[in-house]
Amino acid sequence: MIFGGIDLGEYLTVTAVTRPLAPKVRLDETAVPGMDGAHVRDSGLEPVEISVDCNIIGGTVADVAAARDAIAAALCGGERKLVLDDAPGRYVMARYKGGSEQSRNAHMPGLTLEFYCADPAAYGRHRTEQVTATQRPVSAGGNYRARPTVTCRPPAGSSWTLTNVTTGRYVRVEAPFSGSQTVVLDMRSERCTVNGADWPVTVESDFFALAGTQNIKTSGGTATLEWEERWL
Numbered sequence: 001m002i003f004g005g006i007d008l009g010e011y012l013t014v015t016a017v018t019r020p021l022a023p024k025v026r027l028d029e030t031a032v033p034g035m036d037g038a039h040v041r042d043s044g045l046e047p048v049e050i051s052v053d054c055n056i057i058g059g060t061v062a063d064v065a066a067a068r069d070a071i072a073a074a075l076c077g078g079e080r081k082l083v084l085d086d087a088p089g090r091y092v093m094a095r096y097k098g099g100s101e102q103s104r105n106a107h108m109p110g111l112t113l114e115f116y117c118a119d120p121a122a123y124g125r126h127r128t129e130q131v132t133a134t135q136r137p138v139s140a141g142g143n144y145r146a147r148p149t150v151t152c153r154p155p156a157g158s159s160w161t162l163t164n165v166t167t168g169r170y171v172r173v174e175a176p177f178s179g180s181q182t183v184v185l186d187m188r189s190e191r192c193t194v195n196g197a198d199w200p201v202t203v204e205s206d207f208f209a210l211a212g213t214q215n216i217k218t219s220g221g222t223a224t225l226e227w228e229e230r231w232l
Contacts, residue, residue: 001052003096004080011067012111016053017086022232023048023120045232048120050094052084055108064106075113082115090122090231124229131225135165135217140210142229147187147209152223155179159202162223166214169206173199 001008024046029038058064075096082094094115103110121144154160156179163170184193190207
C-alpha cells in the first residue's frame with residue numbers, strides 16, 4: 001500500500017481490500033407533464049469507501065509502537081493518492097477516516113484502515129494526443145469518462161474552436177489571435193486561459209469529456225490533449 005507517495009509495506013502487510021465493484025450512480029429525477037414516472041438523468045458518481053485489512057509488522061510491543069507511529073504520521077494530512085495491490089497501476093484520491101484500532105499490542109496486530117474517496121473513479125495511465133484541423137480518433141482509455149487539458153497556439157484570426165465531432169460539443173474562444181498566443185482549456189474545471197490570463201468562452205460552448213474513441217478536431221493549429229485514464 002502506497003499513500004501520499006509513502007510505501008507503507010515496511011510497516012504493515014495488507015491481507016484484504018474491500019471496495020465496491022463500481023461506485024453508485026447519482027440519479028436525478030425530473031417530473032415531466034403527461035408522462036408516467038419521471039425522467040432520470042445520470043449526474044455523476046457517489047463517493048466510495050475503501051477498507052484495507054492489514055497487520056502491523058512487529059513482534060514486540062516496542063516494534064509495533066514504532067511502526068504504528070510511522071503509519072499514523074503517513075496517514076494524516078488530508079486527501080492523497082492511494083495505491084493498493086489489487087490495482088497497482090492505478091490510484092484513487094483518498095482521505096484516511098481515522099479511528100482504526102489495533103487488535104493487540106504485539107505480535108503482528110490486526111488493523112482495518114478506512115478511506116473515503118469523494119472522487120470515486122480511479123486514475124490510470126497518463127495519455128497525450130495531438131489533434132489538428134483534420135479530425136482524428138482519440139481513445140480515452142479506461143472505462144469512465146476523462147476530462148483533458150488542451151493546449152494550443154491558434155493561428156491568426158478572431159476565434160478558435162475545439163470540436164468533439166462525435167458528440168457535436170465544442171469550445172470556442174473569441175480573441176484577436178495573432179498566432180503567438182497560447183490557449184489552455186481545462187475541461188475538468190471548465191476554465192479557459194489565453195497566455196495565462198482567464199478568458200471567457202462563447203455562450204454556446206460546452207466543455208466536454210472523452211469517453212471511448214471519439215473524433216476530435218481544431219479550427220486551426222495543433223492542439224495537445226493530456227489526461228489520465230479513469231477507471232471505475
